[in-house]
Amino acid sequence: xxxxxxxxxxxxxxxxxxxxxxxxxxxxxxxxxxxxxxxxxxxxxxxxxxxxxxxxxxxxxxxxxxxxxxxxxxxxxxxxxxxxxxxxxxxxxxxxxxxxxxxxxxxxxxxxxxxxxxxxxxxxxxxxxxxxxxxxxxxxxxxxxxxxxxxxxxxxxxxxxxxxxxxxxxxxxxxxxxxxxxxxxxxxxxxxxxxxxxxxxxxxxxxxxxxxxxxxxxxxxxxxxxxxxxxxxxxxxxxxxxxxxxxxxxxxxxxxxxxxxxxxxxxxxxxxxxxxxxxxxxxxxxxxxxxxxxxxxxxxxxxxxxxxxxxxxxxxxxxxxxxxxxxxxxxxxxxxxxxxxxxxxxxxxxxxxxxxxxxxxxxxxxxxxxxxxxxxxxxxxxxxxxxxxxxxxxxxxxxxxxxxxxxxxxxxxxxxxxxxxxxxxxxxxxxxxxxxxxxxxxxxxxxxxxxxxxxxxxxxxxxxxxxxxxxxxxxxxxxx
Amino acid sequence: xxxxxxxxxxxxxxxxxxxxxxxxxxxxxxxxxxxxxxxxxxxxxxxxxxxxxxxxxxxxxxxxxxxxxxxxxxxxxxxxxxxxxxxxxxxxxxxxxxxxxxxxxxxxxxxxxxxxxxxxxxxxxxxxxxxxxxxxxxxxxxxxxxxxxxxxxxxxxxxxxxxxxxxxxxxxxxxxxxxxxxxxxxxxxxxxxxxxxxxxxxxxxxxxxxxxxxxxxxxxxxxxxxxxxxxxxxxxxxxxxxxxxxxxxxxxxxxxxxxxxxx
Numbered sequence: 001x002x003x004x005x006x007x008x009x010x011x012x013x014x015x016x017x018x019x020x021x022x023x024x025x026x027x028x029x030x031x032x033x034x035x036x037x038x039x040x041x042x043x044x045x046x047x048x049x050x051x052x053x054x055x056x057x058x059x060x061x062x063x064x065x066x067x068x069x070x071x072x073x074x075x076x077x078x079x080x081x082x083x084x085x086x087x088x089x090x091x092x093x094x095x096x097x098x099x100x101x102x103x104x105x106x107x108x109x110x111x112x113x114x115x116x117x118x119x120x121x122x123x124x125x126x127x128x129x130x131x132x133x134x135x136x137x138x139x140x141x142x143x144x145x146x147x148x149x150x151x152x153x154x155x156x157x158x159x160x161x162x163x164x165x166x167x168x169x170x171x172x173x174x175x176x177x178x179x180x181x182x183x184x185x186x187x188x189x190x191x192x193x194x195x196x197x198x199x200x201x202x203x204x205x206x207x208x209x210x211x212x213x214x215x216x217x218x219x220x221x222x223x224x225x226x227x228x229x230x231x232x233x234x235x236x237x238x239x240x241x242x243x244x245x246x247x248x249x250x251x252x253x254x255x256x257x258x259x260x261x262x263x264x265x266x267x268x269x270x271x272x273x274x275x276x277x278x279x280x281x282x283x284x285x286x287x288x289x290x291x292x293x294x295x296x297x298x299x300x301x302x303x304x305x306x307x308x309x310x311x312x313x314x315x316x317x318x319x320x321x322x323x324x325x326x327x328x329x330x331x332x333x334x335x336x337x338x339x340x341x342x343x344x345x346x347x348x349x350x351x352x353x354x355x356x357x358x359x360x361x362x363x364x365x366x367x368x369x370x371x372x373x374x375x376x377x378x379x380x381x382x383x384x385x386x387x388x389x390x391x392x393x394x395x396x397x398x399x400x401x402x403x404x405x406x407x408x409x410x411x412x413x414x415x416x417x418x419x420x421x422x423x424x425x426x427x428x429x430x431x432x433x434x435x436x437x438x439x440x441x442x443x444x445x446x447x448x449x450x451x452x453x454x455x456x457x458x459x460x461x462x463x464x465x466x467x468x469x470x471x472x473x474x475x476x477x478x479x480x
Numbered sequence: 481x482x483x484x485x486x487x488x489x490x491x492x493x494x495x496x497x498x499x500x501x502x503x504x505x506x507x508x509x510x511x512x513x514x515x516x517x518x519x520x521x522x523x524x525x526x527x528x529x530x531x532x533x534x535x536x537x538x539x540x541x542x543x544x545x546x547x548x549x550x551x552x553x554x555x556x557x558x559x560x561x562x563x564x565x566x567x568x569x570x571x572x573x574x575x576x577x578x579x580x581x582x583x584x585x586x587x588x589x590x591x592x593x594x595x596x597x598x599x600x601x602x603x604x605x606x607x608x609x610x611x612x613x614x615x616x617x618x619x620x621x622x623x624x625x626x627x628x629x630x631x632x633x634x635x636x637x638x639x640x641x642x643x644x645x646x647x648x649x650x651x652x653x654x655x656x657x658x659x660x661x662x663x664x665x666x667x668x669x670x671x672x673x674x675x676x677x678x679x680x681x682x683x684x685x686x687x688x689x690x691x692x693x694x695x696x697x698x699x700x701x702x703x704x705x706x707x708x709x710x711x712x713x714x715x716x717x718x719x720x721x722x723x724x725x726x727x728x729x730x731x732x733x734x735x736x737x738x739x740x741x742x743x
Binding site for chain 1: 528529530531551552553556557561562564567568570571572573574577578581582585586589621638642
């Protein structure tokens with residue numbers, strides 16, 4: 001067949017460039033000494049070092065999980081550098097003028113202008129380059145509203161009490177292999193604190209960039225929303241093209257108090273590895289979890305996962321407060337040789353807690369795409385409800401899609417609903433579009449966007465457009 | 481406008497068309513009739529470039545130039561349209577956006593201005609009247625859950641939006657009740673102009689009561705066995721197809737062809 005679904009994708013990864021900056025890189029290898037060095041470099045308070053060392057000791061006793069539907073050669077944890085930072089900017093930057101112009105140019109090129117004149121209006125950005133935050137915009141404006149938005153390192157210096165109180169309160173050090181590793185060696189990330197009765201006046205956003213080869217990125221994000229407050233937060237990520245794999249093991253913790261609302265959106269576009277050989281690419285092993293601590297609080301995860309060689313990620317909600325709500329909206333697209341095992345966990349503890357899971361998996365090329373989700377209704381979760389919808393779409397016939405739902409119900413008043421579907425873009429559909437003068441790529445993009453509509457509508461305004469465009473790019477030439 | 485010359489085509493190893501000749505000029509309406517599996521739908525699909533068929537001999541000229549080397553999209557943009565016998569469902573894609581996408585693809589091709597959703601809304605409302613369709617059709621996914629009759633009307637709606645130069649209507653009458661048939665026929669008649677042409681593929685004379693053809697052709701076993709004016713259709717209605725079929729080619733081969741040519 002001439003217009004067949006066979007010839008899959010050759011779109012170049014446009015963020016694959018490397019920035020030439022002098023970096024301060026720790027030698028490869030991981031030991032207690034490495035952990036101490038990272039802590040010392042960041043001039044951390046004593047409790048932080050203790051936290052790290054505790055995590056490291058646990059990690060040494062743990063084994064890497066192997067239950068996910070992903071396959072990769074064993075990672076040599078001694079062959080990774082755990083700290084890489086551009087040399088020039090000293091710990092503190094009074095203004096953006098002091099940031100290395102090379103770095104500003106890098107973020108410009110990534111579509112994240114940081115300078116005063118050009119920065120995105122209505123969105124405050126924390127830019128993380130390898131292991132450190134290089135700039136945070138609108139920091140002062142936000143502080144006027146009592147909103148703290150800064151790099152994690154800075155927060156450790158200026159708000160150590162808040163960090164000590166909440167760090168590890170949602171994802172304990174011993175939670176899993178990768179979160180333990182992160183707890184030992186994390187270098188930077190973002191910190192957000194929204195005081196009581198405050199609706200954050202702008203979107204907050206962190207942009208992660210891995211630049212140095214053979215380094216890992218281990219960032220830590222902590223967002224605390226006090227009673228009756230509200231925030232919307234977005235993260236984006238890219239990395240250069242290297243033919244070796246880079247490990248990205250982040251931990252994100254969210255805490256929502258009474259009637260607080262946190263909306264956390266991710267557009268992930270890490271380098272996915274060579275389309276043909278599968279060489280290189282990011283291993284994205286991330287632990288994201290939110291705790292609805294207060295009554296009637298709400299945490300909503302929206303993710304658009306398009307990159308990474310391997311994705312292992314389950315943004316979850318612990319619904320402690322009565323009447324609290326957890327949501328998970330996900331689009332995971334895999335192409336070529338990418339593998340994704342992603343989903344969510346909704347743990348219902350409080351009364352009348354509700355959760356909603358909408359997962360859209362799209363597989364093309366020879367990729368493998370799995371949804372893995374757990375809904376757990378504890379005894380105390382009287383009247384709790386869950387609705388799950390898992391849809392998979394296949395493009396071509398060399399890819400695979402799997403759904404692994406786990407349900408654990410311990411009380412009779414809880415209600416769990418699960419719906420699933422699998423569909424395929426057919427030759428006949430594409431021919432129909434072509435016969436009406438519409439090109440294959442536009443046709444695929446229309447079909448995919450229709451498929452993802454419910455998730456895209458959850459993304460903040462301009463990012464929905466960005467996500468649509470990104471999916472189009474990722475699938476370019478994937479059919480045709 | 482359309483000139484089909486000694487066209488031979490096959491699907492997999494089965495030869496379906498064995499030397500078709502057909503000339504269609506602007507302003508004309510042709511009807512191609514014939515028993516099931518005779519190659520009627522195949523002929524229509526080959527003209528629009530369906531990838532399942534392979535042309536082994538002959539040519540298809542559109543406005544004097546061969547279009548066999550053009551992609552289905554290029555042919556569509558050049559003004560060749562097919563109202564499908566079985567329009568495919570496209571879940572998730574809103575009918576209004578689909579129609580607008582198609583309309584704007586044509587506008588871009590012609591170097592003319594695209595319509596934004598608001599202007600298009602106004603434009604499409606007028607077109608809906610042609611096929612007496614409700615606005616609610618616009619908000620539904622393309623053909624999803626449409627009844628047979630609704631799908632056929634949706635095809636004619638697309639024809640009304642794109643105003644093709646050459647339109648093939650593949651069994652547009654099948655599955656329509658008498659009211660829907662009348663509406664579809666009325667729509668097609670409204671779209672008929674002196675500068676365009678319509679080729680109807682059908683095996684019932686019924687549709688031709690509503691849309692009067694200038695020429696009627698009978699296709700059987702991959703060949704045109706008879707051509708004539710509209711009175712030929714009435715003769716077929718009366719006598720069936722058998723008297724036109726060559727000696728020795730019985731129902732068996734006919735059935736085989738039907739199973740290969742499929743829908």
